[in-house]
Amino acid sequence: MTPTSRSIIVRITKKSRVLEFASSRGWHAVGEAEWAALRAALPDVSESTIRAAGLEIAAPWKGVAQHSLDELESSLCELTVVYGERPELHRYCRDVVIEARARALFASRSQRVDEEKRRLKAEMAEWMLVWLGDPAMFPVWVELRRAKIGNCSTT
Numbered sequence: 001m002t003p004t005s006r007s008i009i010v011r012i013t014k015k016s017r018v019l020e021f022a023s024s025r026g027w028h029a030v031g032e033a034e035w036a037a038l039r040a041a042l043p044d045v046s047e048s049t050i051r052a053a054g055l056e057i058a059a060p061w062k063g064v065a066q067h068s069l070d071e072l073e074s075s076l077c078e079l080t081v082v083y084g085e086r087p088e089l090h091r092y093c094r095d096v097v098i099e100a101r102a103r104a105l106f107a108s109r110s111q112r113v114d115e116e117k118r119r120l121k122a123e124m125a126e127w128m129l130v131w132l133g134d135p136a137m138f139p140v141w142v143e144l145r146r147a148k149i150g151n152c153s154t155t
Helices: 014-024 032-041 047-052 069-085 087-109 115-133 138-149
Strands: none
Touching: 014 032, 014 047, 032 047, 069 087, 069 115, 069 138, 087 115, 115 138
């Protein structure tokens, strides 16, 4: 190939499509209307890809953060607020927590994950189970649970 006949191949990722879509509309944050627009305009892009694109996303669409107990607590408390204020989003909130719990349970049982992280993910799965049992009770329960296990952010 001669230098003039080379074609430049640019890989456009799904994540970059999400960011371009948001940027072209001047969005700095994603709420309900923006989430619906993204899902409609980019049906081949998964919710997890949208969440990982780096945009600020409001609950419940941002899902459940579970890198630490602090993140998990914050996410579940935000979902409690949404659940209490928006009955039409009950199913979506529950589905997001059920999906996150499944990921935590998988990690808690994986022999590829170190023992400390397996214990952490098992604890997180229990927290999500409590949330699923009664979202309104979760903020009170988590205070009691923190007192029992110690107010640390990782275990």
